[in-house]
Amino acid sequence: MTALSVNLNKLALLRNSRGHNFPDILQYTRRFIELGVKGITVHPRPDERHIKQQDAHHLASLLKDFPEIEYNIEGYPTEQFLQLVETCQPTQCTLVPDAEDQLTSDHGWDFTQHIEKLKPIIVRLKKAGIRVAVFLDPDVNQVELAAQSGADRIELYTEEYASEFLGSNSKDVLGKYHGAAIKAQELGLGVNAGHDLNLKNLPDFLNIPDILEVSIGHALVIECIDHGIEKVISAYLKICQA
16 A cells, blocks of 8 residues: 655645744644544755744654654755754655755756765665655666665656646656656665645556555645545545555
């Protein structure tokens, strides 16, 4: 079964826009867990425009009461970020090649340039007992290099799939993701996925076998506004279980 990890960033963005603790991130985390979600994801950026470092610490404390829930912190591996991760001790850290002022993630790592930079970082996080995933485009060559980095998993960046969904090139694009996922699995890497996945395009994507986790935030929050949180989370969990 694929685990659904809810990305809380958009809820934090809503909260920050008014300067008060509403919506309450911890309250919503508990609610997602009660509805059956198995993972929580945050991406604390340097400007703290949505998830703040304080949120990451508070969530770490909360999730100690829910050892069955996976906690995933993602971000660019600055020293400040790495220290945050080591203190919070999440289940997983997903390394993402984002610039400080980037609006949202828009590409995976280029391991032809960054493998030597990432190797010691991955060793450091794994020594701390944290599983490491690396954000990756659906490129078999990049998958092969990622397998040499020491990472435990890749997270496939799914924006291209989402953009092409139902378009004339959709089968070819999905084929790229299928090929990258199978290659990763052959090389001993677990496979996660995320970015612009939603209730409409997720079922076809999960025809790729053995996707371990999908991280979904932006679309999920919009769908909750449209249809209600209970209905939306139930629908996602049915897709993941299928």
